[in-house]
Amino acid sequence: MLPNSLNFLALFGAITLVHYLLPRQHRWWMLLLASIWLYSTFNPLYLLLLAYTTLVAWGIGLALGRQRQRFWLVLGVAAQLAVLILFKYADFLLETAEPVLRPLTAANEAFALPRMEWLLPVGLSFYVFSCISYIVDVWRGVQKPERHLGHLALFVAFFPKLIAGPIERAPDLLPQLKAGGTFSEARMVLGLQFLLWGLIKKVVIADGLVSFVDAGFSMPAFQSAVTVLIAVYFYAFQIYCDFSGYSDMAIGMAAILGFQFRANFLRPYMSRNIGEFWSSRWHISLSRWFRDYLYIPLGGSRAGRLRQYLNLMIVFGLSGLWHGAALTFLIWGLLNGFWQVLWLAGRPVISRIAAVMPERLFAVLSVLLTFHLVLVTWVFFRAEDIATALAVYQRIWGALPQLPSLLAGYNYTPALWFSLFLIAALCFVEWLQERRPVETWLPAWPRAARWSVYYAGLALLVVTGHWGATEFVYMQF
Amino acid sequence: MAYNTALPQATATEDRASDVRAFWKRALVFVLIGLALYLVLLVIAEMRVRATGERNPFYQIVTAAPEDADVVILGASHAMPLGFEGITPLLEENASRNVTVLAMEGGGVVPNALMLDALLRKSEPRTIVYVLDTFAFLSHQWNEERLNDSDLYARAPLDGAVLSALIDEPAAWRNIPAYLLGFDKVNRILDPGVDRSEAELTKFDRTYRPNDRIDDQRVAYLFPDAPVELMQGYVDRLAGMAAAAQQAGSEFVLLLMPVPQRYTSRLPESHQAVMEQIGEIAQAQKLCVIDHTEALPDDENYYDTDHLNRTGTERYVTGLLAEALRSPSGDSSGDQTASLSCGSAR
Numbered sequence: 033m034l035p036n037s038l039n040f041l042a043l044f045g046a047i048t049l050v051h052y053l054l055p056r057q058h059r060w061w062m063l064l065l066a067s068i069w070l071y072s073t074f075n076p077l078y079l080l081l082l083a084y085t086t087l088v089a090w091g092i093g094l095a096l097g098r099q100r101q102r103f104w105l106v107l108g109v110a111a112q113l114a115v116l117i118l119f120k121y122a123d124f125l126l127e128t129a130e131p132v133l134r135p136l137t138a139a140n141e142a143f144a145l146p147r148m149e150w151l152l153p154v155g156l157s158f159y160v161f162s163c164i165s166y167i168v169d170v171w172r173g174v175q176k177p178e179r180h181l182g183h184l185a186l187f188v189a190f191f192p193k194l195i196a197g198p199i200e201r202a203p204d205l206l207p208q209l210k211a212g213g214t215f216s217e218a219r220m221v222l223g224l225q226f227l228l229w230g231l232i233k234k235v236v237i238a239d240g241l242v243s244f245v246d247a248g249f250s251m252p253a254f255q256s257a258v259t260v261l262i263a264v265y266f267y268a269f270q271i272y273c274d275f276s277g278y279s280d281m282a283i284g285m286a287a288i289l290g291f292q293f294r295a296n297f298l299r300p301y302m303s304r305n306i307g308e309f310w311s312s313r314w315h316i317s318l319s320r321w322f323r324d325y326l327y328i329p330l331g332g333s334r335a336g337r338l339r340q341y342l343n344l345m346i347v348f349g350l351s352g353l354w355h356g357a358a359l360t361f362l363i364w365g366l367l368n369g370f371w372q373v374l375w376l377a378g379r380p381v382i383s384r385i386a387a388v389m390p391e392r393l394f395a396v397l398s399v400l401l402t403f404h405l406v407l408v409t410w411v412f413f414r415a416e417d418i419a420t421a422l423a424v425y426q427r428i429w430g431a432l433p434q435l436p437s438l439l440a441g442y443n444y445t446p447a448l449w450f451s452l453f454l455i456a457a458l459c460f461v462e463w464l465q466e467r468r469p470v471e472t473w474l475p476a477w478p479r480a481a482r483w484s485v486y487y488a489g490l491a492l493l494v495v496t497g498h499w500g501a502t503e504f505v506y507m508q509f
Numbered sequence: 510m511a512y513n514t515a516l517p518q519a520t521a522t523e524d525r526a527s528d529v530r531a532f533w534k535r536a537l538v539f540v541l542i543g544l545a546l547y548l549v550l551l552v553i554a555e556m557r558v559r560a561t562g563e564r565n566p567f568y569q570i571v572t573a574a575p576e577d578a579d580v581v582i583l584g585a586s587h588a589m590p591l592g593f594e595g596i597t598p599l600l601e602e603n604a605s606r607n608v609t610v611l612a613m614e615g616g617g618v619v620p621n622a623l624m625l626d627a628l629l630r631k632s633e634p635r636t637i638v639y640v641l642d643t644f645a646f647l648s649h650q651w652n653e654e655r656l657n658d659s660d661l662y663a664r665a666p667l668d669g670a671v672l673s674a675l676i677d678e679p680a681a682w683r684n685i686p687a688y689l690l691g692f693d694k695v696n697r698i699l700d701p702g703v704d705r706s707e708a709e710l711t712k713f714d715r716t717y718r719p720n721d722r723i724d725d726q727r728v729a730y731l732f733p734d735a736p737v738e739l740m741q742g743y744v745d746r747l748a749g750m751a752a753a754a755q756q757a758g759s760e761f762v763l764l765l766m767p768v769p770q771r772y773t774s775r776l777p778e779s780h781q782a783v784m785e786q787i788g789e790i791a792q793a794q795k796l797c798v799i800d801h802t803e804a805l806p807d808d809e810n811y812y813d814t815d816h817l818n819r820t821g822t823e824r825y826v827t828g829l830l831a832e833a834l835r836s837p838s839g840d841s842s843g844d845q846t847a848s849l850s851c852g853s854a855r
Contacts, residue, residue, distance in 0.1 A: 038692065215529060217528060217529075217532045220532070483539060483542070486539075487542075487543065487546060490543065491546070494547070494550065494692070494695055494696060495550070495695065495696065495698050495699060496699065497696065499692075499696065
């Protein structure tokens, strides 16, 4: 059951009520049961994997508590990654290996490797990464081994974050879950605001853009260049609103229940450079996971410039594959890594340009350039295959000289204008947030004005929301 | 790593009990005002539905005048062209009877039984024609699943007869809250959209160019691999519909509309099995069965694989169908292709 459905929202209301009616020491099991039940609504068999990853993390944690041996660390991480490889990458690896092995076999043309064709369990990459971080944190001594299996199971399966993050760390979340959550009006109201804003992002904006994006990415060679161009730009906002919408909802639900998650998105398209985009604005919990558990252990920036570049390419390549078992995701990751390397290498030149340019102009140009660098990579992220991605670039590039006339003659439907208006409104809100977060001035408004804002948001959801969507983009990762 | 700037740092202590009570009171006021505002939206949405939903079958049931209760045609998409632009008046003129078409796309026996139930609570039609499509007896997709398609109720006016019919149909229970709350109506308040039949209407003037692959796909789509045992329950529902109509004093007629031979030749064996069971029901309940399957064999009469286009529909409603309706017993004897099998009529 997805959090953007009315049934889920009604159920969440009931869960919240029961949560606060229960004594704090008994809240964990109710939340655990609710999490398990909600996850089983996708497919009850998924629970087996959830149980496996949780039990492995719990057992390895206890073993590390007794003997801090590297063996347990390697075993634990390998056992977690094994699930990911089997369920997510097995077919991709077999498919990639097939043409390589074919010339070596006697059967040649008839040679085919078997396929697993297993369904990728929803949110697998997220909870496997949570479990790995728990094991590594226990190994590093920043987290005590959790003896209570139920508490650890709740940390892994806690429903607001289970299917698409944020990837929370045990030292932050486990103590809160064990404490049972604290009620505070300020946090409850903020939680509701996050939930509402997340829903608007997902149900009104992201799902409203889907049809335009699908139209442009479906056989782009046969679409008009403007349709493809609109699809590319809209996809940047679709994926942002889809994913950050989910994160906002998760943060909001956790806050309503009295818990606190870390920020996962901070207005990423306001980034002034690609380094800022990845380090502190886009999918922050994943970027920091890779930084803490891969980039720094690889040597980070400590082993010279070239080694740092190599580490970045490794991290971004793997980050691409984390998103999906396909070459398009790998290219997406490597392209982002390449932008990072380019930015690091070009920083002296960029500083010199900044010094001779008016500050505001430089800031605006930096934001626009960063946005477009990211935009270029999203094409690979969205396209079905490499050929489709190349066809998208080709279609736009080929029509560049005629673009002004094509744009002028394009058939702008009311739905398209409405989508453009929503994107403009989103950008305005983000700009406002960047200057002075809404949370800092809205509480000072009179109650009638504040409530009017909330009712307007709810009306937008009810009247223009697309409630039929059956997935979040990121839940498949 | 910083906490989200928007959220206050975690606190170990909860708010005081009096503060909590005050919060819940304010929350209750907020919810009540919200419900009142929603009610306003619902009223506007209901007015919009009543102003724009004339093609919706529920709308037609709810707003039907007593004199309209003459011939009511139920069925799935094959019957929909009878309700398309300009066709119903043509049929009425030729048959000299008032006709209401309540057919719906993908509507199997169960949704049609619901429609009939609501209809009989509002009026007493003289003749109820059920257009038979055997696929409707072989899959949940056209029955229970279609009944639970929220699109079906998005333009259905709020009405006691429809509500009672929903309550009496267990397969539709989970839609009752949605129907009462009217969320789908409010959600479409700015753009009520069109009923599926209106979307089909845009193809009505086309002529189909036969294509084996498309024909095969169409039959495969209509007849998914479903166990044939399913049909017994659905055939029983048909018997129940006939009994309900007869009990209300209406004549219940089964009609097989024209379809091209390239379509009938592709139908699976389960089609014949359903027809045999329906034949038994018709005999037992003395139902009139009118078979016009082979009446319009040429492709020029169809806008796609198996639906009549404007040319075909006009030929049909001015000819065989008008003739059959003029004679309620279905006794349209003559040299036309209709092969009649009527048990008895009122």
